[in-house]
Amino acid sequence: MNVMILTSSPNIDGLTAACANAAKIGVEETGTRVQMVSLNQKQIGNCQACGNGWGPCRNEHYCQVKDDFQELHAAMADIDAFVLITPVYWGEMSESAKAFTDRLRRCEAIKKQTTFFEEKPVISVAAAGGSGNGLTTCLTSMERLFTHLRAEKFDFIGVTQKNRRYKLNTIQEAVKEMVSVLIRKNKS
Numbered sequence: 001m002n003v004m005i006l007t008s009s010p011n012i013d014g015l016t017a018a019c020a021n022a023a024k025i026g027v028e029e030t031g032t033r034v035q036m037v038s039l040n041q042k043q044i045g046n047c048q049a050c051g052n053g054w055g056p057c058r059n060e061h062y063c064q065v066k067d068d069f070q071e072l073h074a075a076m077a078d079i080d081a082f083v084l085i086t087p088v089y090w091g092e093m094s095e096s097a098k099a100f101t102d103r104l105r106r107c108e109a110i111k112k113q114t115t116f117f118e119e120k121p122v123i124s125v126a127a128a129g130g131s132g133n134g135l136t137t138c139l140t141s142m143e144r145l146f147t148h149l150r151a152e153k154f155d156f157i158g159v160t161q162k163n164r165r166y167k168l169n170t171i172q173e174a175v176k177e178m179v180s181v182l183i184r185k186n187k188s
């Protein structure tokens, strides 16, 4: 079993990183393999809305913009559960998360066959500043994304600088529970 934790912050020691560390501990407590992916460390450009709005993403389910997208997209086929953690920027996911997930959604969401996310559990985490303004709109956009990808939405967690102490605990527990449920399901 493999779990992928994706982060999308330029800060390597900020709130997003702290959330990712809590999620990683949650996975490791179950003895499961975990793959950490920092989207900001990858070269992933924006969707170019090819042709009249659709490129090969529509029927062939790949993106023709050649960069780090292809390798990461392909790797997702072998992942059993995901955690996506983004800082809240302007009430939305950060730019690196939007660039990657815009292209991912186009390649996956209109597949007739099973998507790489179909019925796989996902936890969405939005890490905001002190105000927490836009936290829920950010989580709403993550809910739309995972609905389109046909994932099983296990939890949505909003974290701010004010509630981080207990929310980091929540993330660790939520991830541990998500993976434990999956392990029990695979055994039965």
Ligand SMILES: Cc1cc2nc3c(=O)[nH]c(=O)nc-3n(C[C@H](O)[C@H](O)[C@H](O)COP(=O)(O)O)c2cc1C
Binding pocket: 009, 010, 011, 013, 014, 015, 016, 017, 087, 088, 089, 090, 091, 092, 127, 128, 129, 130, 131, 132, 133, 134, 135
């Ligand atoms: C461009 C930008 C926009 C932001 N917009 C919001 C926002 O809408 N609401 C909010 O609560 N915090 C906002 N913040 C603050 C970040 O969400 C917050 O600092 C978060 O902890 C950043 O994650 P990091 O610690 O991983 O960098 C914004 C920060 C930046 C850089």
